[in-house]
Each structure stands twice: as C-alpha cells, then as structure tokens.
Amino acid sequence: MSKNILLICGSGASSGFMAANMRKAAKKSGLDYKIKAKSEAELADYANDIDALMVGPHLKAEFDAIKDRVPSNVKVILMKPDYYSILDGQGAIDHLKSELG
Template identity: 45%
Template sequence: MKFKNVLLVCGTGASSGFMAKNIRVAAKEKGYDISVKARGDAEVEDFIEEIDLLLVGPHLQYMLNDLEGIANPYHVPVKIIPKDAYGSLDGVAVLEFMEEIE
C-alpha cells in the first residue's frame, strides 16, 4: 500500500469514524500497515503535515477546491470517496479505491 497515513474527513468526523474503522479492518486483512484517522473537515490543517492521503466524504464535494488548496503545498492527494462505498461504509471498496490512486 502506497499510503501509510490517511486522514478521512466528513462534516463532524462521526460517520468518517465508522468508515475509518472499516478501512483499517480491511487493510489488516490484506496485511497492510496503515494508519487511518477520522476527523471533521475543520481539522485538516492540524493533520496535513502528518498524512500522505486525504480522503473526503462525498457530501463534502463542494469543499474539494479548498481542501486541495490546503493539501497541495504538502503534495498530499485529495480524493473524494465513491458515494456507494461511503454510504455502505464499505472499507474493502475504499481500500481498493486507495490502491488505484497514483
């Protein structure tokens, strides 16, 4: 797995907490050693120097440009989690999505 430190954000961090847990379970099953933290969107700047991927809940699509503005100076990719995977809290699907990011 290319990404070792992932931050997953949603509005308040609540739903992303469940999603992050499911991603960690899926990663463990594949033998990946990664850290996935869930936080609210207001906390991105507090963690941006510690991460190598920023995953964003699909309901925050409207914030993409702002989040990229924060992440780009640190060379951190910002990706919107696929709606179906996020809605079903499918950690396996999100992990597969992460594997496809270059």
C-alpha cells in the same frame, strides 16, 4: 511502507465508522495504513503528517478548496458514494490503493 491516511467529513462521525472498517480491511489485505478520521475543521492540525486525504462525498462542493489546504505531496481523494454510503471499508481501501498506485 507505512502510509498515513486521513478521512474527513463534516463532523467526523460517519468517517469514524468508515475509518474503523477501512482499518479492518487494510489489516486483512496486509497493508500498513494508519487511518484516522477527523472533522473537516481539524484538517489543518493533520495536513502536514499525512500521505493521503480521503474526503467524504458530501463535501464534493468544497473539494477544490480542501485540496488547497494540504501540501502538494498529499494525494487528495474524493470518496465515492457507492462505498461510503454503506461504510464499505474494503471498497474504500480498493479505491485508495488504485489512487496511490
């Protein structure tokens, strides 16, 4: 089953690299994940079309407010600095899979 995943960070730059690494890791694991990265300002344009939202760790202070901006059926996940800081796509995919169950 395909899942639409959106990553957001402040500007969309660091999450763009992370999304590319996650796409590679998902493909290697045989997962049908469609992974996009956008800036936090663009969230409203995509909120209704996603299954999960992964939020950059530097947006932790805004996390609850961001959660309120997406439908309740969207899984909202705060990315962990340990894999985000090194753009570890496999680490992010492992976290995503554990959250999605």
